[in-house]
Amino acid sequence: MxxxxxxxxxxxxxxxxxxxxxxxxxxxxxxxxxxxxxxxxxxxxxxxxxxxxxxxxxxxxxxxxxxxxxxxxxxxxxxxxxxxxxxxxxxxxxxxxxxxxxxxxxxxxxxxxxxxxxxxxxxxxxxxxxxxxxxxxxxxxxxxxxxxxxxxxxxxxxxxxxxxxxxxxxxxxxxxxxxxxxxxxxxxxxxxxxxxAMPPLAVQQIKEVVLAGQDASLDTALLLERKAFQLLFDSRDQKEGMRAFLDKRAPHYQGC
Missing domain, CATH: 3.90.226.10 (2-enoyl-CoA Hydratase; Chain A, domain 1)
Structure with a gap:
């Protein structure tokens, strides 16, 4: 077994x-x-x-x-x-x-x-x-x-x-x-x-930034956060999430 x-x-x-x-x-x-x-x-x-x-x-x-x-x-x-x-x-x-x-x-x-x-x-x-x-x-x-x-x-x-x-x-x-x-x-x-059920790219970026930033200086950690935040605006899930919010419907996230 x-x-x-x-x-x-x-x-x-x-x-x-x-x-x-x-x-x-x-x-x-x-x-x-x-x-x-x-x-x-x-x-x-x-x-x-x-x-x-x-x-x-x-x-x-x-x-x-x-x-x-x-x-x-x-x-x-x-x-x-x-x-x-x-x-x-x-x-x-x-x-x-x-x-x-x-x-x-x-x-x-x-x-x-x-x-x-x-x-x-x-x-x-x-x-x-x-x-x-x-x-x-x-x-x-x-x-x-x-x-x-x-x-x-x-x-x-x-x-x-x-x-x-x-x-x-x-x-x-x-x-x-x-x-x-x-x-x-x-x-x-x-x-x-x-x-x-959350957008996978955002989930993974949050985990990555939290773990990478905890041993970095505050300025470096904020830079990591900022770049990850900006990067997510190139994802389909960001568009889907915000459109769903405006349309008052449940979003469907695909991880891309």
């Missing part, structure tokens, strides 16, 4: 499920490789406009598979080139929504932070507990977490390994919404459908 499952729950929406329930969806090398393959394919699929990634009701992903790493050496870890696999997810031009129930710990927290929106259940928790097994985050946990919640909250999590509950994660800026546990995936799919 595949350790990740790919589904098409609605128009323009792809759903990736982590499928290792026996180990609370811990991330081994096979899962990382399959995720990279899925994201590479979905990034260029014109039928897909938004991607949802989830686990199950017990765990989004409880971290990296310790059994898969415990006896590895530095050179072996280096030769895995896992940063390239994570990079495929980070480079996805389409919006990604993480639907998080239960544990999003270690690599699971890092995977959730690769998303653009995080919908968390009331019972979800987030943690970077790598320090408790003698290492540190290695897939962006120190950097993405600090950018999301700031230095002081990030270091509290990183240096203690302590988890934070969903409501605290929301207050810190580590989640977009918190909903009842049973509503996590339905809410994520609802948001994905809403985004999939």
């Amino acid at each position: 595949s350790e990740t499952l790919l589904e098409a729950p609605g128009d323009g929406v792809a759903l990736i499920r982590l499928n290792r329930p026996q180990v609370r969806n811990a991330l081994n090398q096979t899962v990382r490789e399959q995720l990279a393959e899925h994201f590479a394919a979905l990034a260029t699929d014109p039928a897909v406009r938004c991607i949802v990634i989830t686990g199950d009701e017990r765990a989004f992903a409880a971290g990296a598979d310790i059994r898969d790493m415990a006896e590895r050496g530095a050179v072996e870890m280096y030769l895995r080139s896992n940063h390239r696999l994570w990079g495929v997810i980070a480079a996805c031009p389409k919006p990604v929504i993480a639907a998080v129930n239960g544990f999003a710990w270690g690599g699971g927290c890092e995977l959730a932070m690769h998303a653009d929106l995080i919908i968390a259940g009331e019972g979800a928790s987030f943690a970077q507990p790598e320090i408790r097994v003698g290492i540190m985050p290695g897939a962006g946990g120190t950097q993405r977490l600090t950018r999301a919640v700031g230095k002081f909250q990030a270091l509290r999590m990183l240096l203690t390994g302590a988890p934070v509950a969903a409501r605290e994660a929301l207050a810190m800026g580590l989640a977009s919404e918190v909903v009842a546990d049973a509503e996590v995936l339905p809410r994520a799919l609802e948001l994905a459908s809403n985004i999939a």
Whole structure:
């Protein structure tokens, strides 16, 4: 059985499920490789406009598979080139929504932070507990977490390994919404459908500019925003959207 499952729950929406329930969806090398393959394919699929990634009701992903790493050496870890696999997810031009129930710990927290929106259940928790097994985050946990919640909250999590509950994660800026546990995936799919109905070029330009601009100077980021704004006036979707607004009808966006 595949350790990740790919589904098409609605128009323009792809759903990736982590499928290792026996180990609370811990991330081994096979899962990382399959995720990279899925994201590479979905990034260029014109039928897909938004991607949802989830686990199950017990765990989004409880971290990296310790059994898969415990006896590895530095050179072996280096030769895995896992940063390239994570990079495929980070480079996805389409919006990604993480639907998080239960544990999003270690690599699971890092995977959730690769998303653009995080919908968390009331019972979800987030943690970077790598320090408790003698290492540190290695897939962006120190950097993405600090950018999301700031230095002081990030270091509290990183240096203690302590988890934070969903409501605290929301207050810190580590989640977009918190909903009842049973509503996590339905809410994520609802948001994905809403985004999939938007003009794809504008959606992708918004994501690109936000991500590129967050580490640039304000002047540079505003320049990126301005150029992307101007570029969209050459799209058919811009004409369709504004004409539909003036005609008082629903627009039909084609992504061109």
